[in-house]
Amino acid sequence: MFSKGNLVTYAIAFLFILALNFLLPRMMPGDPLMAIYGDEALITMTPELKAELVERFALDQPLWQQLGAYFVALFQGELGYSYYYNAPVLSVILGHLPWTLLLVGSSLLLSTILGITLGIESGWRRGSRTDRAMLAGLMSLNGFPDFFLGMLLLIAFGVTLGIFPLAGALTPYSGLSGLAWLLDVLRHLFLPLAALTLAHLAGGYLLTRNTMITVLKEPYMLTARAKGLSQRVLKYRHAGRNSMLPVVTRSGIWMGRVITGALFVELVFAYPGVGYLTYEALLARDYPIIQGVFLMVAIFVLAANFLIDLSYPKLDPRVSYAY
Amino acid sequence: MHIDLKREIKESGPGKTGLIILLLMIAVALLAPVLAPYDPYQQSTASLLSPSWSHWLGTNHVGQDVWSRLAFGARTSLLVGFGVGTLATLLGTAFGVSAALVGGLYEKVVMRMVDAFIVIPMIIVVILISAYIRPGILTLIFLLSLLSWQGGARIMRAQALSLKERGHVAAARSFGANRLYLAWRHVVPDLGPILLVEFIYGVRRAVFMEAGLAFLGISDPTVVSWGMMMRDALSFSYLDVWQWWLVPTGVALSLIIIGLTFVGHAAEPVIEPRLRGVGIA
């Protein structure tokens, strides 16, 4: 549902994020420069550099002037510089981003498809033993935190059975190329992908199932059945397609959840994505990175929600009239 | 129309199971000092021992009894869970109902804020804040509540809006009842079932968040937490200790979450027909 109202919502969310990013380091005790740049600043910065940064960010000025300086820097595309990684924050994050996108993207796709399919099947058989078993099973699965699932998978398949690699996204300097390289990447991706997918399967499943149950009672389903359409067509083309809608609309919010869910999974498997970067930055107290990641994730989630809002009328023509 | 929530849960199989699990966990948490043979903080040289009669789940890397820590960890999870659930539900109801009944600019502003917060992934905000201030238990409850009441507010407002037009509410209005009276005596009681479901899911979210933060290592390490225990256990995964250190802790955490899921799910059909399109899951 695209409307000006929603745009305002996203704008507010974005402003809140910026405000948080701005205020937090300045509210910390001690030297704000150290708070902004972290531990390494103390060791690597020369007095001249410190003076320059203080000037650039107006750290010795009243707060509102600092806010101005902060926005100026932001609009110049400067996410800051990490003194620990000795590189601009943006480039560090971009280096890790593809791996998170791979993991999160494939997981979202898999869990949504699987969830919807299972939801449709379950809803179709509402009340039966299969349905009840699937429901109980998936809800139980949902109870397992993604990091616990990850740990179990890692220990079972990685450490004990040794089938899958223990860490990382690929074998470094393996000299592989083409298909062999792809297989190596997939081997490393398998366990974290499994953990993340299993952990988020239930969301799509439950929503689809619920919607399916309601949809099945709709008059048009009766008509379709009366028309003598096959089970499969009824299930998927009629009921299923309409049951998908809530999942699609919710996927915007879920994207945020899956990205942050990936954080724990990346940690467990030492998968070099943005989540793992955040964790390392937490350990090294590299605040520029933490803030940069925060900003990026927030923007990403907001943009994703925005795009889904735009596409919603295309999926459900009724909606554009309702608002 | 008053739906008997208790009956809904009791009649549902998973609902019953969930309730039993929850009650068991609460019992363990309350009886922890009795059930735990050791002080969960007492360190000793008897580290990384396998389960035995004196240590049912063995010991961790500083010789603390794992079972005792497991029992006391339940307290942390449930305290944070119920604390956040209560506070968040209260805030959500207050804002949601007031928005519905007051309307106008107030409603617009509140709902915009609510929508803005819903879109932001909560855990990232919590991580960011925790990176700067290591929160203690109370601060954590406060923080998590502040960031999670928004979802409930939307639902409460929707409910309150539809209730506003109901017979008994309209009648009370025509008799000159002011908004606070309306809210307290007419709207909120009918919100009962929804409140409870919101509460349950709020508790579940908070339990997961607390464990997650402890797992990342950014919560208070002087508090016994299942997330922290799992984190410590992971760093020893090259030994066999994970079997009695990691697994029971993870299972306990999962059980609480599953229990809450089952109970929440059992209560859902109560409100589902009225909330088509908004969804709770």
Added chain:
Amino acid sequence: MKLMSKETLNLLPKLLIPAMIAALLVLPSCTAGTPEISSYTIADSTGDWGYPSPYAHYSRGPGYTRMSFIFETLVWKDASGFIPQLAEEWEYIAEENAYMFKLHKNVTWHDGKKFTAEDVVFTIDYVKAHPNPFVTLIGPSGVREAVVIDDYTVKLYLEQPYAPFLHDVAGTLAIIPKHIWEGVDDPKSLTGAEAVIGTGPYTLADYSKEHGTYLYQAYDDYYLGKPFVDEIKFVKISAEMIPAALREGSASAGDIPPEVVSEMEETGLTVITAPVAWNAKMTINHHQEPLSSKQFRQALAYAIDREALVQITQRGHAVAGSPGMIPPTSDWYNPDTPQYQYDPARAKGLLEGLGYEMEDGYFTKDDKVLELELLATAQFKEVGQFIKQQLEEVGIKVDFRTMEAKTVDARVEAWDFDLSIYGHGGLYEPSILKRVIMDDGFNSARYTLNETLNQLLEEQLGEMDAERRKELVFQIQEAYAEDLPALTLYYPKWYWAHDGTVNLFYTKDGLASGIPLPLNRLSFVR
């Protein structure tokens, strides 16, 4: 007695020449001894330590170490002590307070250009202008002037007599090529292949920040002979997975947790351990009552059983702290340093002597319960918990809080604390003593109340006579242990396991300025 027949005797001269030729052929490979290794993999749990150029690597030991395979220093160390590197010989001229270095003549940079004294003087001037986190060339460790005597001789005039010059400066300063770095105003701006042109045995073939991996290739024209290991890979493997990786052979070396030492040895791997270089200590705020009393601080020392602390919180894999800070395994250790053996009764006695009375299990004075606040980061949660229990057993109430490092640092810096736990390394060289006892900064005790101690600390830094310096360091330990502005708790033991194909060893007194890693580039060179 006849040893040989006449016929054999006649044969000898004929055999001699072929024998000599055979010997000449065999001897070189005897000194080499080791077969050529095509690839060697080193596992590390952090992985990324920055681009291995002197101004780009992260300012931590492992970052420097990776750079040290590409860049070299004037002098270096092996397992026993200083050895020549870029400088073949050196001498200290006391009257001029200067070092004369005679350099190797056939050293080449990786791009083929020759290495000369110009490069050394350039490096010194450059680092003076652009400070480098590992070497400070201004101040007490400073070089006043570096002079080219001839193409292969350099003379460095020091600012003042500085005892650890070879260790801290000559053995740590990475020499950079003048023809590349000349005119580079911002050292951080040099980030490409040029930034890793050094004189060392390896060149950088690849580096990935995200994956935390490095690929090094042997430099064919290395002046000490081509390294026998063709390729070195640094890969990232999480700490708990390193033992598994070593076992299955996907890594040749890595640091291991102490619990698996015997298992690793059983698998046939070689395990080596580091002489302690790092300590965890409890800093005491001597500006605040009641901690301002020396007696009180001593009571704290008697109340904390450091042996038990090691057994419980470190599972026995550490050495109990000496109140003199210098570890018992060090050459500089004074065996007469007061140790404050665990004696809770004595601790209580000292507290009573200060006017405290026991009431309901805790000491009180003027109706106030004796309570102290202990600050630490999450890293020390078990240690803090242990100290809290020990002090409470003696009757001192402790409020133990863990907080974000920034907050702890800020509070300690502002003297807004009672006790705090902190750790630092560098314990090989006594120059650290002044830095962490007298100097400013939150990681220092900032203790200047003892004039004698102050003098001793200043003096040892400039004392060029080794015997006399050792005497001074002995006295420092005694004075420091007497006053106890901070209490060293323990020195952790670190273990590495490797497959034996390369002889890894711990450099005497640490790599360069004291890095306790067994990754000395010499291991990889014939």
